[in-house]
Amino acid sequence: MDLRHLRYFIAVAEEKNIGRAAARLHISQPPLTRQIQQLEAELGVSLFIRTPRGVELTEVGELFLAEARNIRSVVEQATERTQRAGQGKLGRLDIAIFGSAILDVIPKLLRAYKVMFPKVKIVLHTMNKGEQIEALQQRRISVGFNRILSPTPGITAELVTTEALLLAVNAAHPLASRDVVPFEALAGEPLVLFPTGVRPSFVDTVVALCQSAGFTPEVSQEVGDAVTAVALVAGGFGLCLVPQSATVLAFPGVVYRPLSDVPTPGRVDLSCIYRSDDQSPLLAGFLAEVRRFRAGLRT
Amino acid sequence: MDLRHLRYFIAVAEEKNIGRAAARLHISQPPLTRQIQQLEAELGVSLFIRTPRGVELTEVGELFLAEARNIRSVVEQATERTQRAGQGKLGRLDIAIFGSAILDVIPKLLRAYKVMFPKVKIVLHTMNKGEQIEALQQRRISVGFNRILSPTPGITAELVTTEALLLAVNAAHPLASRDVVPFEALAGEPLVLFPTGVRPSFVDTVVALCQSAGFTPEVSQEVGDAVTAVALVAGGFGLCLVPQSATVLAFPGVVYRPLSDVPTPGRVDLSCIYRSDDQSPLLAGFLAEVRRFRAGLRT
DNA sequence: CCATGAACATACCTTAAAGGTATTGCTCTG
DNA sequence: CAGAGCAATACCTTTAAGGTATGTTCATGG
Known part of the structure; x- marks a missing residue:
């Protein structure tokens, strides 16, 4: 038995006429007659009663029609789900x-x-x-x-993206009064660095930039993440270099200032x-x- | 897509090797390779990762394997139910x-x-x-x-069957003392007849037998069914001719006696x-x- | 009562697709 | 580096699905 047999059977059952069903299936009548006969032979069951005006389902045929429709819908759902999954749309x-x-x-x-x-x-x-x-x-x-x-x-x-570096600085700090802070102004200032943990990390980028600019940063504190770092800036622990997206952290007392003259690359990647x-x-x-x-x- | 594709896919997924799966399916390896490729093309999805040692399912393949097994079992159940129904074993x-x-x-x-x-x-x-x-x-x-x-x-x-006629008689009645009652002994005895309702019925059979034996029965009472008739016999309303199977009615005071010399056919049919x-x-x-x-x- | 038409079945041919054999190409392994 | 193992490809054979023509049956109308 084959899915084709089921498709043909459903068509004949719905049309109650083999000729019309054949037209609907875009095949001629004799092959359809044969497919139906094959299906009946394989199931060992009489599905239709042949009348002079067409065919009509036997009781067993009615039962099998329900089964066939069920199979059809199960197959359709299976292929659809599989295709969705294949397009990365499911899982x-x-x-x-x-x-x-x-x-x-x-x-x-x-x-x-x-x-x-x-x-x-x-x-x-x-x-x-x-x-x-x-x-x-x-x-x-x-x-x-x-x-x-x-x-x-x-x-x-x-x-994924690259972001400019900004200076996070306490509003009370002298550098906060400047619209743009030259990178060299960080020399001698205490810096909050993050994250601690597996190297290399953002810490190393910041240190390397400072050294490119000709000075060694003064480390005030190293912390695990950006949020803690900015919180420490708010607490007056020092300055902090952050990616631009950190500006969503609106801690009271913290302002963000663009930097000028940042050594190349001057930006930080996200991959x-x-x-x-x-x-x-x-x-x-x-x-x-x-x-x-x-x-x-x-x- | 075809049920064959699913059968082949399941075999390959289970064997994790196209050659072995082909052997299990009793076909050679190249057609199986092609069928799997067709299935993948039709679904627009990669089902297997080809490795030097065989094949293994992709994530999508795993999903489709579950779907394919489900379809297989739905189809199997459908054919089995249909065949049962076709053999008159369901319904x-x-x-x-x-x-x-x-x-x-x-x-x-x-x-x-x-x-x-x-x-x-x-x-x-x-x-x-x-x-x-x-x-x-x-x-x-x-x-x-x-x-x-x-x-x-x-x-x-x-x-379906034919049954002999018995005489149901009150134990106090003189005929109850005889082991076998000749049919002619019923002449003149009051008879309970059943059923009332649509003719011809068992009533007519009994009357015809009496007339074959040369007498007209004396009707004591006509009732709707055998149980009532035997109950009346227990109550002393008269005698009653019953099919053999009525002997399961063990009313106190009622005994059943075989008859001799019953006119042909002497039995009653059940059809x-x-x-x-x-x-x-x-x-x-x-x-x-x-x-x-x-x-x-x-x- | 016979002719007609509508329907399914049968016979026979064509074509598409499944299956087979031989071979290639690619990896891993000894 | 050669050989074993496996999937892929090329090409042929065979099976079975589809098409055309025709037969058979039964209901209907003149």
């Missing part, structure tokens, strides 16, 4: 995030993704870079977001990382959305 | 019964039928002969049971009736059981 995507990226870029990106792939369940995990790589290798997550990258075999990184061999349509769909997002930023 | 059978047949033959027959066709739901209706014929013609029932028949167009009758054009497998199965039952009685 579950585990994503790891960390640090200041949580503040602005990730929410925007995920919102855009949700619009395109509404049936994908997104599960967010908070992990630092080392944890992300391990989780990727163990297939516990499919995507991670990070600012600083060192090439890792088997892991591909893809740039997403994933297994190089991951062929999942879910990942493909997500990466497509990441690229669309980045293209949208450029315009 | 509902409405049967009408009446009179003394209820007492013994019908329960035995239905019990035997239930063993062979356990999934058929039997619905019993109590109808007299006229009602049975009308209900058959209106397709409200499929089978009726009756003792006396007059040929009816479109209705076929089939003998079942059904629409001559009824091709339902349910009816066919039931009639097969009736014939088996009758053959069993003969031995």
Whole structure:
């Protein structure tokens, strides 16, 4: 038995006439007669009573009609679900995030993704870079977001966005009175650095920039994340370099100032990382959305 | 897409190796490769990752494997149910019964039928002969049971069993003292006759027998059914001729005696009736059981 | 009562697609 | 580096689905 047999059977049962059903199926009448006979022979059952005006279903035929329609709908649903899944539109995507990226870029990106792939369940995990790589290798997550990258075999990184650096400074600090702060003005000032943890990280970027500008930063405090760092700035612990997206943190007493004369590159990247061999349509769909997002930023 | 594609896909998914799956399916490897490629192309989805050691399912493939197995089981159940129905082993059978047949033959027959066709739901209706014929013609029932028949167009009758006649007599009556009662002894005795209602019926058989024996019966009472008739015998209303199966009615004060010299045929039939054009497998199965039952009685 | 038309069945041919054989190409392994 | 194992490809064979022509049956109307 074949899905064709069922399609033909349903057509004949609905038309109550083999000739008309054949026309509807775009085949001629004799083959349809034969297919129905085959189906009956295979089931060992009489499905139709032949009358001079056409055919009508037997009781068994009525039963089988219900079964056939059921099979048809099960098959349709199965193919549809499979195709959705194949387009990355169905399933579950585990994503790891960390640090200041949580503040602005990730929410925007995920919102855009949700619009395109509404049936994908997104599960967010908070992990630092080392944890992300391990989780990727163990297939516990499919995507991670990070600012600083060192090439890792088997892991591909893809740039999501770059952001300018801003100075977060206490409103009472003399530098807060300036609209634009020259980078060299940071020399000798106590800095709050983040994050602690797996190196290299954003800390190293900031230190490298200072050294490019000809001075060694004075470290007031190292903390785990951007939010804590800005909170310490509000508490007067010193200055802090943050990615632009950190400005969503409106701590009282903290102002953000653009910097001038920042040594190259002067910006900080946000990248997403994933297994190089991951062929999942879910990942493909997500990466497509990441690229669309980045293209949208450029315009 | 085709059920064959699903069968092949399941085999490959289970073997994780196209060559072995082909052997299991009793085809060679290249056609199987092609069928899988077709399936993937039709779904627009990659189901397997080809490795040097075989193939393994993608995430989408895993999903589709579950779907395919589901479809397979739905199809299997559908064909099985249809075949059961085609053999008269599934469905509902409405049967009408009446009179003394209820007492013994019908329960035995239905019990035997239930063993062979356990999934058929039997619905019993109590109808007299006229009602049975009308209900058959209106397709409200499929089978009726009756003792006396007059040929009816479109209705076929089939003998189920014949039973000897016994005399039901009050234990205080002089005839109760005899082991065998000659039929002529009934002349002049008051008789309880049944059933009232549509003629011809068992009443007419009894009257005809009496006239064959050379006397006209003295009617003490006519009642609707055998149970009432025997109850009246217990109450001293007279004698009553009953089919053998009525002996299950063990009323106190009533004894059953065989008769001798009963005019031919001397027995009473029980037949079942059904629409001559009824091709339902349910009816066919039931009639097969009736014939088996009758053959069993003969031995 | 016969002719007609509508319907399904049958016979026979054509064509599309499933299956088979031989071979290639790619990896991993010893 | 050669061989084993596996999937893919090329090309042929065979099966079965589809098409055309015709037969058979039954109801209907003149």
